[in-house]
Structure formats: structure tokens, C-alpha cells
Amino acid sequence: MKKILAVLLTLLILVGCSGGGNNGGGNTDNAPADDVIIYQNENVRKAIAYAIDREAVAKSLNDGSVAAEGIIPFKLASNPVTGADFRDDAGKIVSYDVDQAKQFYATACEELGKKELSIDLLYGTNEGDSVIKAAEQIAYYLEEVGFKVNLVSKQKKERLQMMTDGDYEVCLTRWGPDYADPQTYMDLFVSTNTSNNSGRYNSATYDQLVADAEASLDMTERWNKFIEAEKQLVAVDFGDIPVFQAGGAMIIRPTISGIEFHSAAVDNYRHIVGKDNVTLVTNTDIIYLDNQVATDGTSFIAQTMFLSGLTELDADGNWKLDLADSYEVSDDGTVYTFKIRDDANWVDKSGNVVAPVTAQDFVDSWDRLVSEDLASEYAWWISDVLLADSWEAVDEKTFKVTLSKPNGIFMGCLAFPSCFPINKAFIDEKGDQYATSADTVLSCGPYILDSWTPGYSYEFVPNNNYYFRSDYDAAGTAKKVVFRVLEDTQTALMEYEAGNIDTVILSGEQVDANKNAEGFVNRLQGYLFYLSININHYE
Amino acid sequence: MKKYILKRVLISLATLFVILLVLFILMDLMPGTPFNDEKLTEAQKALLYAKYGLDKPLITRFFLYAKNMLKGDLGVSYAINKNFAVSEMVKDRLGISLAVGGMAMLIGTILGLILGILAALNHNSWIDNLCSAISVIGVSIPSYVCALLLCYFIAYKLGWLPILYNVEQPFVSLILPAIALSVSPTANIARFTRSEMIDVLNSDYILLVQSKGVKNWKMIFSHVLRNTLIPVITVMGPILVNLLTGSSVIEKIFGIPGIGRLMITAIQENDYNVTIACAFVYSVMYIVVMLFVDILYGVIDPRIRIAKEDK
Numbered sequence: 001m002k003k004i005l006a007v008l009l010t011l012l013i014l015v016g017c018s019g020g021g022n023n024g025g026g027n028t029d030n031a032p033a034d035d036v037i038i039y040q041n042e043n044v045r046k047a048i049a050y051a052i053d054r055e056a057v058a059k060s061l062n063d064g065s066v067a068a069e070g071i072i073p074f075k076l077a078s079n080p081v082t083g084a085d086f087r088d089d090a091g092k093i094v095s096y097d098v099d100q101a102k103q104f105y106a107t108a109c110e111e112l113g114k115k116e117l118s119i120d121l122l123y124g125t126n127e128g129d130s131v132i133k134a135a136e137q138i139a140y141y142l143e144e145v146g147f148k149v150n151l152v153s154k155q156k157k158e159r160l161q162m163m164t165d166g167d168y169e170v171c172l173t174r175w176g177p178d179y180a181d182p183q184t185y186m187d188l189f190v191s192t193n194t195s196n197n198s199g200r201y202n203s204a205t206y207d208q209l210v211a212d213a214e215a216s217l218d219m220t221e222r223w224n225k226f227i228e229a230e231k232q233l234v235a236v237d238f239g240d241i242p243v244f245q246a247g248g249a250m251i252i253r254p255t256i257s258g259i260e261f262h263s264a265a266v267d268n269y270r271h272i273v274g275k276d277n278v279t280l281v282t283n284t285d286i287i288y289l290d291n292q293v294a295t296d297g298t299s300f301i302a303q304t305m306f307l308s309g310l311t312e313l314d315a316d317g318n319w320k321l322d323l324a325d326s327y328e329v330s331d332d333g334t335v336y337t338f339k340i341r342d343d344a345n346w347v348d349k350s351g352n353v354v355a356p357v358t359a360q361d362f363v364d365s366w367d368r369l370v371s372e373d374l375a376s377e378y379a380w381w382i383s384d385v386l387l388a389d390s391w392e393a394v395d396e397k398t399f400k401v402t403l404s405k406p407n408g409i410f411m412g413c414l415a416f417p418s419c420f421p422i423n424k425a426f427i428d429e430k431g432d433q434y435a436t437s438a439d440t441v442l443s444c445g446p447y448i449l450d451s452w453t454p455g456y457s458y459e460f461v462p463n464n465n466y467y468f469r470s471d472y473d474a475a476g477t478a479k480k481v482v483f484r485v486l487e488d489t490q491t492a493l494m495e496y497e498a499g500n501i502d503t504v505i506l507s508g509e510q511v512d513a514n515k516n517a518e519g520f521v522n523r524l525q526g527y528l529f530y531l532s533i534n535i536n537h538y539e
Numbered sequence: 540m541k542k543y544i545l546k547r548v549l550i551s552l553a554t555l556f557v558i559l560l561v562l563f564i565l566m567d568l569m570p571g572t573p574f575n576d577e578k579l580t581e582a583q584k585a586l587l588y589a590k591y592g593l594d595k596p597l598i599t600r601f602f603l604y605a606k607n608m609l610k611g612d613l614g615v616s617y618a619i620n621k622n623f624a625v626s627e628m629v630k631d632r633l634g635i636s637l638a639v640g641g642m643a644m645l646i647g648t649i650l651g652l653i654l655g656i657l658a659a660l661n662h663n664s665w666i667d668n669l670c671s672a673i674s675v676i677g678v679s680i681p682s683y684v685c686a687l688l689l690c691y692f693i694a695y696k697l698g699w700l701p702i703l704y705n706v707e708q709p710f711v712s713l714i715l716p717a718i719a720l721s722v723s724p725t726a727n728i729a730r731f732t733r734s735e736m737i738d739v740l741n742s743d744y745i746l747l748v749q750s751k752g753v754k755n756w757k758m759i760f761s762h763v764l765r766n767t768l769i770p771v772i773t774v775m776g777p778i779l780v781n782l783l784t785g786s787s788v789i790e791k792i793f794g795i796p797g798i799g800r801l802m803i804t805a806i807q808e809n810d811y812n813v814t815i816a817c818a819f820v821y822s823v824m825y826i827v828v829m830l831f832v833d834i835l836y837g838v839i840d841p842r843i844r845i846a847k848e849d850k
Contacts, residue, residue, distance in 0.1 A: 126807050154570075155571070155807055156575075156807070157570075157571030157572070157573070157575040157807070157808065157809045158570040158571040158575075159571075160571065160575035160576065160577060161570055161571035161572065161575050162570075164575070164581075173577070174577075175577065178578075194581065195579070195580040195581055196577065285619075285620070286620070287618070287619065287620060287621050288620070288621040288622065290621075290622075293621065294621075295576065295578055372586060373590075375583050375586035375587050375590055376583075377576065377578045377579050377583060378578075379583070432622065435622075436620075436622060436623055436624075453631075453706060453796065454620050454623070454628065454631070454796065455632065455796030455797075455800065455801065456704075456706060456794070456796040457706075484794065485794065485796070486703070486794045487791045487794075487800075488791050488792045488793075488794070490687060490690075490792075491687070491690055491702055491703060491792050491793065491794070492794075494690060494691065494694070494695040494702050495702050495703050497695070498695060498698075498702060500702070500703075
């Protein structure tokens with residue numbers, strides 16, 4: 001007994017000493033002045049940028065990934081006037097040239113007074129096979145020009161913590177766009193963004209270009225400023241180095257169609273046709289059913305099944321009205337007035353109408369989204385993306401939004417789940433239990449969440465009180481959509497062959513083995529992988 | 540005996556308390572936080588820390604957690620199924636893992652004992668060699684290889700059983716995972732039974748029994764097996780805990796929402812409450828099984844019972 005007490009006492013002392021949470025923060029700036037700051041040398045960054053054969057890296061991943069041509073991915077945003085893709089307008093601003101890379105490397109070594117330069121390349125181990133493969137490929141190309149590369153692999157959460165703490169040299173990281181506009185990327189690298197600009201890229205020119213673009217009322221000028229800003233970051237300063245844009249390989253049963261993939265918005269599974277009972281595979285489970293707190297694609301996809309917003313996106317990514325049946329814009333483009341459909345209703349799990357969807361539901365939603373209590377990751381959506389200054393319910397079915405300035409992407413961005421309506425009375429009634437099961441959510445979309453077994457599956461059945469339901473039925477839309485959580489590709493493939501599931505998400509070796517299979521799809525995702533360079537890293 | 544059991548129970552409770560404390564400290568030392576996410580700003584992270592009480596000192600959080608735990612409240616998940624009661628998450632998944640693990644243990648024990656006894660009784664014959672070969676193969680083949688082979692041939696090619704776990708037919712769809720899981724325990728129990736039984740068969744008291752003319756089968760059941768089982772039970776304890784707490788690999792392959800997978804995900808996501816709860820459940824089961832094994836010793840072997848009572 002004495003021994004146990006002694007152990008306990010020791011532990012208590014230990015606890016007392018360790019104390020507090022582990023709130024990290026800020027970069028380490030306390031290095032001695034005479035140390036070499038390698039990554040502030042432009043030639044080091046240029047050598048890295050020119051060394052990587054992006055085409056070869058993307059090709060080796062074999063899953064539809066493509067080489068990056070800039071920090072803005074393909075098919076993210078289109079020119080507000082001509083409709084051209086950003087990449088078409090901005091062109092290819094990265095290059096692969098081993099000889100030049102070697103020259104930059106030699107110059108850098110000379111300038112820094114070193115025989116050899118070594119790089120710690122940080123990457124995540126649990127972020128997909130393609131990340132590991134890409135990191136190894138990048139290391140290979142860097143070593144080709146002379147760098148000594150030390151691969152540092154960490155779990156995602158630890159990697160992100162290291163980036164936050166500025167405790168890394170070069171990190172293979174990614175950004176998934178939140179909306180279809182260059183701004184979603186450009187904002188990451190401004191010097192004031194201490195949360196995302198982990199490498200502390202700091203360029204007054206870049207900051208000014210981004211600020212000008214965002215302040216501009218002229219859509220073309222805004223567009224061109226972003227093009228210039230991207231060039232400054234990637235091709236002048238070599239501040240962060242784009243590598244590839246992620247793909248995704250899967251097999252979809254050839255008899256079903258209507259799955260709409262979006263590279264800069266939530267994929268839409270509402271319009272699946274060709275089969276009454278569809279079972280789709282997801283490799284991650286829903287994290288949160290609350291559309292205003294969720295942050296991951298899987299949760300968002302589930303929410304767009306049973307919830308609706310003022311608008312939704314079609315297969316081509318263009319918006320169309322959903323819960324609103326008409327809208328008006330003021331002449332200066334800053335005041336939007338929406339008429340909400342008379343037949344828009346909140347429906348419970350059994351399909352009974354609980355309440356109509358009102359303008360107040362939108363006011364409640366937006367108020368809740370920006371409230372500090374909720375601490376939502378997407379709190380900034382309202383002010384920074386929609387550019388909304390104020391919102392009000394003019395009458396029961398009229399919702400009015402005033403913007404700080406005209407916003408070309410406003411209508412499309414309303415299709416994002418965070419700004420879908422909420423039923424405040426229901427949320428208050430459910431309290432902590434809200435959105436933790438199929439019984440504690442209401443539906444206002446084309447489907448009802450029929451069941452959710454965490455870690456196993458979630459199932460949707462038609463919402464017969466959804467106003468477009470007759471159109472859906474006429475089009476032969478699926479009567480039951482089941483998402484099955486499966487992580488193993490091999491057994492999923494067997495299950496697919498046996499006819500029990502209708503999609504398989506492929507990874508690693510399975511991509512190669514199945515690329516000739518019927519229904520094989522290589523999709524392009526919005527994720528852009530780049531090398532974040534920690535400018536302030538002291539050796 | 541009662542005094543002995545009471546003492547063991549008290550020690551077990553103290554051990555659990557220490558384990559919980561160590562878990563808490565380990566969680567605190569784990570790099571990263573549940574809220575490491577490229578989309579969260581520092582200000583929002585601080586808000587979330589405050590919201591979940593993670594900004595409080597470790598010791599305050601520990602005693603709060605311990606207090607809530609006594610009420611059956613294990614906190615909420617931060618990252619896996621946000622705001623879900625951890626007790627519910629663990630309860631649901633533990634049930635499935637217990638079912639698979641229990642089935643696997645049953646299969647493993649029966650097959651293992653049969654193989655081991657057969658091998659020992661036919662020491663140095665072809666049967667012994669065959670049983671040993673099966674054991675060696677069983678120990679060396681990783682469970683996921685076995686699982687995939689079973690899936691491919693029995694479920695996919697022959698169609699006798701479902702490929703994946705199915706909520707609507709839980710028993711049938713858990714047979715394959717249970718068989719896959721039982722391979723290694725079968726082999727371990729077989730090897731252990733064999734060597735123990737050979738020892739016992741060669742001992743002097745068995746010679747005495749034989750010389751008294753006790754019938755062969757009676758000798759095996761009442762003298763040999765009884766003495767063989769004591770060490771076998773010792774190894775079965777940890778094997779059982781391992782099986783009951785779920786196998787992350789088997790769960791992944793068969794799409795089973797079990798506790799093994801939950802724990803791995805929780806660690807990867809830094810979901811503190813879920814990790815602590817899973818690890819704690821594991822500890823509780825381990826300690827309970829060990830306690831049970833100790834008591835079982837006394838039942839099987841009166842000498843141990845008397846020796847312990849004397850202490």
C-alpha cells in the first residue's frame with residue numbers, strides 16, 4: 001500500500017510541475033543573430049522551385065492528380081467577364097529546369113558559405129497514400145540538384161501544430177478552397193494572416209496587390225490584381241512552392257449517374273439516378289450533423305442531402321435558386337432581397353411538417369454562425385466571403401441582405417451549408433443533443449436522414465414535403481441513398497463486385513490495378529499541395 | 540479467500556486511478572491538439588479551448604474528469620463525432636467488439652485445446668508434427684492476410700458468408716472476422732497446451748497414477764488436463780483482453796464499427812476524451828480479467844488457494 005501511495009505522490013508532483021494546457025503559438029524568433037537563415041536566401045527557394053518535376057510527381061500518384069501551374073488550382077474560378085479559367089488567364093508560372101536549379105543551388109551554397117544544404121521535409125503520414133508518395137518524389141528531385149533531404153513524417157495534427165509553432169523547415173501541405181474565387185488562396189499568404197501563413201512569407205508588394213484586389217469594385221481589375229499577386233508569390237519571390245493538384249480515383253457503377261463533383265464546393269449527391277437503392281462508399285464518417293459547426297467534406301455532403309440553402313449548385317458549378325423562389329438586387333448590387341418559397345418546410349424524421357422555413361430562420365442562422373459562443377470555423381463566411389454587413393427578416397418570407405460592396409460570387413456562395421437556415425426553436429429544445437443523431441435534426445432538403453450508425457453507415461430517404469420532390473421522382477432520382485463507411489479498399493472492391501455497394505474509393509496500388517475497370521473515374525479535386533517554406537527557420 | 544479477493548479488488552481500483560492519471564498526463568504531452576486544423580484561426584482555437592474547459596490546469600481537469608466519470612459521464616468527443624457523449628460512443632462500439640472477440644476466443648480456445656492435446660498425446664508422431672505446423676503457421680500469418688483470404692474464398696468466391704459486417708445480420712457477418720481473429724490465439728493456446736501437457740505427462744505423479752492402474756481417459760481428464768490448464772489460463776487472460784478490445788485491422792477490413800478502430804482514430808485525431816475512455820476501458824478489462832484469472836487459479840488448484848489464504 002505504501003508503494004502505491006509513493007507512486008501516486010510522485011505523479012501528483014509531476015502533474016503539478018507540468019501544469020496548464022499546451023496552447024502553442026507564434027514563431028520562434030529567439031535564435032542567435034549570427035546563425036544562418038537559409039530560407040531567406042532567394043536562391044535556395046529558387047533551387048527548390050526549379051528542381052521539382054511536377055508532371056512526374058503528379059503522374060506517379062496515378063490518381064488523376066495534375067501538376068500545379070500556380071498556387072491557384074485548375075477549375076477553381078472563372079473570369080467574371082470572359083468566363084475563362086483562372087489558370088488560362090494566369091498561365092503556367094512554375095517551371096522545372098534541373099540545370100537552372102543546380103545553378104541556383106551552387107549560388108546559394110556560395111552565398112551562404114556552405115558546402116551542402118540540407119532540408120527537413122515535413123509531411124503527414126495519415127493524410128493519404130498520395131501525400132507519402134509525393135513527399136518521397138519531391139525528396140528525390142531535391143536530391144538530384146544537390147540538397148540533402150531528411151524526410152520528417154508526422155501525424156496530421158502534430159504536423160499542423162509544428163507549422164503553427166514555426167517548428168519546421170519545409171512542409172508539404174495543402175489547402176482546400178472554400179469557395180470558387182482566387183481569394184480563398186490569396187488570403188493565405190498575406191503577412192497579417194498568422195494562422196495560415198505558417199512560413200511567414202512577407203512581401204509588401206504581395207500584400208498590397210491582394211488588398212487592392214479585394215478593395216476593387218471593378219471585377220476585371222480585381223481579377224488582374226490576383227493574377228499579379230499570384231505571380232509575385234510564386235514566380236518572383238518563390239515564397240511558397242506549388243506542386244500538384246489532388247485527384248481522386250474511384251469506381252462508380254456504370255448504371256448510376258448524377259453524382260456532381262465540385263472542385264471548389266461541396267460535392268452534390270442529391271441527383272443520383274439509375275437505381276432506386278444506392279449504396280455509396282465513404283472512407284470517413286460524418287463528424288458533425290450541425291451544418292454551422294461542421295468543417296469536413298463528408299459532413300457537408302451529408303448536410304446537403306437533408307438541408308437546403310437559398311441556392312444550390314448545378315453539375316457545372318453554376319448556382320440556381322433552391323429555398324428562394326425569387327430574388328431582387330439593388331442597382332448598386334449591394335442589397336439582395338429573397339422571397340422564400342411558400343412551400344418550404346421543416347420536416348421531422350417521420351416526414352411530418354413541423355414548421356415553415358421563414359426569413360427569421362436565415363436571420364437566426366447567420367446570427368448563430370457569427371456568434372462567439374459557437375466558435376464556428378466558418379464564422380468569417382458571412383463577412384469575408386458573402387461580404388454581408390447586415391441581414392434582416394422584412395416579413396415572414398422576405399429575407400434582406402446588405403453587402404459591404406458588390407460581390408460576384410455571392411449567390412454561388414449561399415449554397416454553402418454553413419449559411420443554410422436553422423430552426424432555432426428546435427435547437428433550443430434539443431440543447432446539447434442537437435444534431436447528434438437522426439432524431440435530433442430537422443430536414444428542409446430533398447432527403448430525410450433516416451438513420452445514422454456512427455462508424456458504420458447513414459441513410460437517406462426522400463422528403464416528400466420537399467417542393468422539388470415531384471421533379472426528383474419524375475427524373476427517377478434514387479429512393480434510398482445509403483453511405484457506408486468503409487476504409488479498406490480490397491474488401492470494398494469485393495463487395496462492389498458482389499453488387500452490394502455502388503462505388504469504391506481507390507487508393508495506393510488499387511488505383512493502378514483498376515484503372516481499366518468499367519466505371520473507373522479520375523476526378524480533379526480542389527486541393528492544391530504546395531511546399532510551405534519557413535522563411536524564419538534558423539539552423 | 541474473501542479477504543484475499545477484497546484486497547485484490549482494492550489494489551485494482553488504486554491501479555485504475557493511477558492509470559487514469561497517467562493517461563491524462565500522456566494526453567497532455569501528446570503533440571498537437573484536437574483543434575489543429577488549417578481552417579481554424581488562433582482566436583477560434585482559444586475559444587474552443589475555453590468552450591471545452593481545456594484551458595484549465597491539468598490537475599483541475601483531471602479531478603473534474605474523475606468526478607464526472609463516477610457519474611458515468613466520460614465527456615464529449617472533440618474531433619471524431621463532435622459533441623457526442625463518449626460513453627455512448629464507447630458503449631455502442633464495445634458491444635460489437637465484445638461479440639467478435641468473444642466468438643474468436645471461443646473458437647480459439649476449443650480449437651487450441653484440441654490441437655494441443657492431440658499433439659501432446661501423440662508426442663513425436665505425425666499428428667504432433669501436423670498440429671505443430673498448424674500452430675506455427677497460425678502464429679506467423681498476420682490476421683489481415685488471413686482475413687483477406689477468408690473474405691476472398693469463403694465470402695466472395697463461394698458466397699457462403701457476407702463479405703462485410705452487416706447490422707441486419709450481425710451473427711452471420713461476424714463469423715468470418717471471428718475466425719480471422721481466432722487464428723493467432725488458436726495457435727498460441729495449442730502450443731502452450733502441448734508443451735505444458737508434455738511436461739505433466741512426464742511428471743512423477745502421472746507415473747504414479749498410471750502405476751495405480753487408473754484408466755487412460757480418466758487419468759487425462761482428472762489429472763493431466765487439470766494440471767495443464769493452470770498455466771494455460773494465465774496466457775488466456777491477456778489473449779482474451781486483446782480479443783475483446785477489438786482489432787483495428789480486422790475492423791477496418793470487415794467494416795466493423797468496433798472499439799479498436801475508434802481508439803486508433805481517436806489517437807490520430809487527438810480526441811482526448813475518446814482516447815482516454817478507450818484506453819481506460821482496455822485497462823479495466825485487463826485488470827478485471829487478471830483478477831478473475833487469479834481467483835480461477837484458486838478454484839482449479841486448491842494449493843494456491845490455501846497458500847494465498849495463509850498470507
